[in-house]
Amino acid sequence: xxxxxxxxxxxxxxxxxxxxxxxxxxxxxxxxxxxxxxxxxxxxxxxxxxxxxxxxxxxxxxxxxxxxxxxxxxxxxxxxxxxxxxxxxxxxxxxxxxxxxxxxxxxxxxxxxxxxxxxxxxxxxxxxxxxxxxxxxxxxxxxxxxxxxxxxxxxxxxxxxxxxxxxxxxxxxxxxxxxxxxxxxxxxxxxxxxxxxxxxxxxxxxxxxxxxxxxxxxxxxxxxxxxxxxxxxxxxxxxxxxxxxxxxxxxxxxxxxxxxxxxxxxxxxxxxxxxxxxxxxxxxxx
Numbered sequence: 380x381x382x383x384x385x386x387x388x389x390x391x392x393x394x395x396x397x398x399x400x401x402x403x404x405x406x407x408x409x410x411x412x413x414x415x416x417x418x419x420x421x422x423x424x425x426x427x428x429x430x431x432x433x434x435x436x437x438x439x440x441x442x443x444x445x446x447x448x449x450x451x452x453x454x455x456x457x458x459x460x461x462x463x464x465x466x467x468x469x470x471x472x473x474x475x476x477x478x479x480x481x482x483x484x485x486x487x488x489x490x491x492x493x494x495x496x497x498x499x500x501x502x503x504x505x506x507x508x509x510x511x512x513x514x515x516x517x518x519x520x521x522x523x524x525x526x527x528x529x530x531x532x533x534x535x536x537x538x539x540x541x542x543x544x545x546x547x548x549x550x551x552x553x554x555x556x557x558x559x560x561x562x563x564x565x566x567x568x569x570x571x572x573x574x575x576x577x578x579x580x581x582x583x584x585x586x587x588x589x590x591x592x593x594x595x596x597x598x599x600x601x602x603x604x605x606x607x608x609x610x611x612x613x614x615x616x617x618x619x620x621x622x623x624x625x626x627x628x629x630x631x632x633x634x635x636x637x638x639x640x641x642x643x644x645x646x647x648x649x650x651x652x653x654x655x656x657x658x659x660x661x662x663x664x665x
Contacts, residue, residue: 452556557615
């Protein structure tokens with residue numbers, strides 16, 4: 380009898396109308412429900428925030444704003460998953476993803492920023508960069524994909540490049556998704572065993588663990604040279620992917636005074652323990 384009591388019957392499911400009903404039944408039958416509760420709360424919070432993102436997109440489109448949101452971070456930090464939650468219910472006519480492949484031979488002979496400039500948002504558009512011009516700040520020098528001279532030129536030029544965009548009215552939000560070495564390894568192992576995610580794992584990923592210290596050195600140098608008042612770095616702690624996604628969305632929403640913002644059904648203030656501006660004394664997990 381006790382074993383039966385700890386199971387859900389078909390009749391139990393037929394009587395359910397809301398998520399709250401489900402939690403009540405689980406509690407009554409003494410079935411552990413913390414994970415289910417966490418998932419339900421996450422999905423509901425995500426839904427409310429995505430409603431606000433739709434409002435924001437309509438405001439951006441109506442007011443012809445240009446918004447670029449840059450997602451940077453180590454491999455497996457959750458860039459792609461975060462972007463998917465941002466874009467899930469957005470109108471594809473005025474939002475798009477930019478995830479460029481390695482440069483062609485022609486692009487290698489051009490000014491480094493040239494191929495990114497043509498991807499910048501048009502009036503009324505939000506563009507998400509899954510990695511960006513900041514490839515040259517960390518990945519390229521760590522992996523030997525650029526020369527020392529190219530790297531130094533980049534660090535000198537990028538603040539001016541972003542200042543020109545800022546002066547022209549383009550709004551840039553720069554996220555660094557911060558993950559610990561232990562959590563990155565865990566996600567790498569999960570990728571290798573999951574046939575749906577195996578394509579994500581590459582030799583470059585493996586180097587991310589081997590060259591962790593080098594990545595850290597270049598990351599810190601990037602922050603010190605490219606964190607500015609007009610284009611600051613915002614760090615998101617992402618060891619908990621779901622919380623990171625919610626807080627990243629909150630941060631973006633908090634930066635705009637879009638229509639009907641006052642009717643929001645949840646908080647738009649990001650958690651300062653998860654989302655923070657970079658400063659040199661900051662205690663970072665990566």
